[in-house]
Amino acid sequence: MPPIKVKMLETEGGKGGAKAAPSKRPRAQTRIQREKQEVILEAALDVFSREGFRGATIDQIAEAAGMSKPNLLYYFPRKEEIYQRLLAEMLDIWLAPLREIDSVGDPIPELRSYLRRKLEMSRDYPRQSRLFANEMLQGAPRVLEMLETDLKALVDEKAKVMEGWMDAGKIVRTDPYHLIFSIWATTQHYADFDVQVRAVLGKDRGGEGRFEDAARFLENLFLHGLLPK
Amino acid sequence: MPPIKVKMLETEGGKGGAKAAPSKRPRAQTRIQREKQEVILEAALDVFSREGFRGATIDQIAEAAGMSKPNLLYYFPRKEEIYQRLLAEMLDIWLAPLREIDSVGDPIPELRSYLRRKLEMSRDYPRQSRLFANEMLQGAPRVLEMLETDLKALVDEKAKVMEGWMDAGKIVRTDPYHLIFSIWATTQHYADFDVQVRAVLGKDRGGEGRFEDAARFLENLFLHGLLPK
């Protein structure tokens, strides 16, 4: 399974900015280019994940990146390009845990580990999660095709793995698709609805410990449910 | 527990539009006012839930409502006002199911029913759910205070109810806050990530039946978990 790529206007890797070099073959990226692009992407992630594509402005991103708007546009000539870069990067790391679910492994540790890794992602990359959530809320205009092909294929494959576990009687017979959805939903909730979670837990319980608590709770929920034995 | 209200620039209920009537007491709303305001709110819900507050434009809303921009502004003189109206309305209906959780009822039917009602909300009011999700992604600038006071109080109360159920041995001892979060997350997922759910389920399984499937799955998950007995 190759890494998922968003169809995008070839960002043209190096080649010193917008001004198209005639026919010469593109030069290697300079140190400054690498560094500044990194700074820009970092700032853009902040802004896009909060405001969505339309709501974010190049000015905001430029200010967050500590440079002028034209300077930023020297590195990424289109707003759209920055957004798509972030989206593509995000999808790759985001789906890694699902890709790693192993059909030969023991179901329980396998599921436990998937749950844990997804929750760690929400803890360690909350902005990426919100960026993706924003794209979904808008109807996924830029990634719909990819969802219907690559993502669907990946989930189909893992659903089959889970059905195997059910056939073997290792886990209860249930709908593997909705199982995957519920893992996505519960874990990503801690990134996407972070403000709400903190607000409801209050000062005392809303600190970093909330991820530990969540991990414990989710593991119990997914394994045993709420009914006492 | 009074209905939750977002602090807002008194929408001035009736009184024929923006132009402030001097000191006279406000007139009753006309038929046209009621009708057009309804049309506008409906259109605005569409646009705001997709684009977020900043991403949405008055022009888009006006066009969706089938009227000119100045005409729309005659009914709601500020963009902000429309948004806050929708947000406040939303919060009220959205939390109704949680309010109705009854401490004297039997835990299992009570939880089952809460799950079902929340899922029905996602099915019947997906745009409202996305509007709220958008606000959360932005860090809840308009409702943070309310989350920390009213919502927290409500959840605290219901968490106590659930702890009572645990004390009585009716459900397994676990963290009631994270339990509530996980119900919110799993049910709202079907509204907020609707495109993704459809894309992954494909044409055959992505139809209206998906809510039935989800309901069955979630009920089993929350009651029994995945481990076979």
Next chain:
DNA sequence: CAGAAATTTGACCAGTTGGAAAAAACGTTA
């Protein structure tokens, strides 16, 4: 139906937005 009130429209405005162009400043290397 006349008059008043409510509604709608068209023209307009100042501020913001994504982006272009060109020149100035900077760095690197022969």
Next chain:
DNA sequence: TAACGTTTTTTCCAACTGGTCAAATTTCTG
């Protein structure tokens, strides 16, 4: 250090944005 490519800044622009205003039109009420 001179020359060249890279980076940054200044200036600018056309389209879009939220919102105003007065005039025109429609609807309601006596």
